[in-house]
Amino acid sequence: MPTYSKRYVSLIFSLLLFNDAFAREGLKVAVAGLSHDHVHPLLSAYQRHEVDILGIAESDQALIRRFQARYKLSDTLFYSTVDEMLQAVRPDVVLAYNAISEHVKIAEACLPLKIPLMVEKPLAINNEQAQRIAALSAAHGTAVYTNYETTWYPSNQALKQMADGGALGTLKKVIVKDGHQGPKEIGCSEAFLSWLTDPEKNGGGALIDFGCYGANLMTWLMKNQRPLAVTAVTRQLKPAVYPNVDDDATIILEYKGGVTGIIQASWDWPYSIKDIQVYGEDVSFHANRR
Known part of the structure; x- marks a missing residue:
């Protein structure tokens, strides 16, 4: 559990x-x-x-x-x-x-x-x-x-304050990594798994479960600006474990002004991770989960 x-x-x-x-x-x-x-x-x-x-x-x-x-x-x-x-x-x-x-x-x-x-x-x-x-x-x-718990992590709040205060200069790229070893692997209950791995009840797998964190963080950092283009690639790295939904997803968001967001969502990380890296003109910030 x-x-x-x-x-x-x-x-x-x-x-x-x-x-x-x-x-x-x-x-x-x-x-x-x-x-x-x-x-x-x-x-x-x-x-x-x-x-x-x-x-x-x-x-x-x-x-x-x-x-x-x-x-x-x-x-x-x-x-x-x-x-x-x-x-x-x-x-x-x-x-x-x-x-x-x-x-x-x-x-x-x-x-x-x-x-x-x-x-x-x-x-x-x-x-x-x-x-x-x-x-x-x-x-x-x-x-x-x-x-969306990642929004209220103190590290992410501090990152947002620095970005809003101009410490980054012009925002260029954001990389968000969210996921863990997999819901079965970390001991989620059968009641939870019964719908979390059902595409009709959850809407997908890792793409929905963890990709939404990155989408939320990007919307937050971009001050509700909509992306011009969205590209997503989903995979089943463990089809025997998760036969009905994706367990790994990469989402690329392109914004006006050349800002790029890359969201990596997975049920196949070697450990739990909820990190965000933000790149400006001359500096970058890396916020760990805490």
């Missing part, structure tokens, strides 16, 4: 504590799904009484029993669907830990009720679903957050 930093939980809470009342009274959350392994730090925080969980929507009874045994969760917390849960409880925010393809359905349940939503990256499996979520957010004036 992978381990997660407390900083991950702190980030979620800091994003969502936009109301002073939440800070005073404590954040009241509801959970949509338990199949994403990133739910573990939230439940650990619940055990430490750092967050109040009002309800959990999950239909997989075996998964429910496993989490109940590990975190001592009461039967009264559980609901079969998000709609059923939101009829019974009114949280400050819903946190989604399920397949990427299901984010749009959760948005359709939460946003008309003006309940903010946080989903794990990426936002959606395709542009149609992303646009649907964006339209719901705008129509109901309710925020949707996507957790």
Whole structure:
């Protein structure tokens, strides 16, 4: 089982504590799904009484029993669907830990009720679903957050500040490396793997799982400028392990002014890596994962 930093939980809470009342009274959350392994730090925080969980929507009874045994969760917390849960409880925010393809359905349940939503990256499996979520957010004036953890690494924040302050001069090239040995290899749960390696539920493999980090960082560094051209090459280096999705991807982004972004996303690195290298006219910065 992978381990997660407390900083991950702190980030979620800091994003969502936009109301002073939440800070005073404590954040009241509801959970949509338990199949994403990133739910573990939230439940650990619940055990430490750092967050109040009002309800959990999950239909997989075996998964429910496993989490109940590990975190001592009461039967009264559980609901079969998000709609059923939101009829019974009114949280400050819903946190989604399920397949990427299901984010749009959760948005359709939460946003008309003006309940903010946080989903794990990426936002959606395709542009149609992303646009649907964006339209719901705008129509109901309710925020949707996507957790791209690399954006809030202190090293990347420092890099962005230096770049914005002119320390790079003219930006020339960005190389982003994100990935690890593979989700099976690092011990992701079967519930997580069941959709993470399904192209219909995740949208792809390493391209989606890790390529989205680089796309997010490039958009951030380029101040929301759209690329002029995008080229991607995907490969299956371990087809016996991941027969249905790519496990290695290289994405090249070309921007106005000659800036190039190279994103290397893989489930075949020899170790976990989330690095970014930024090159200017005379200097370069290298931000490690920390």
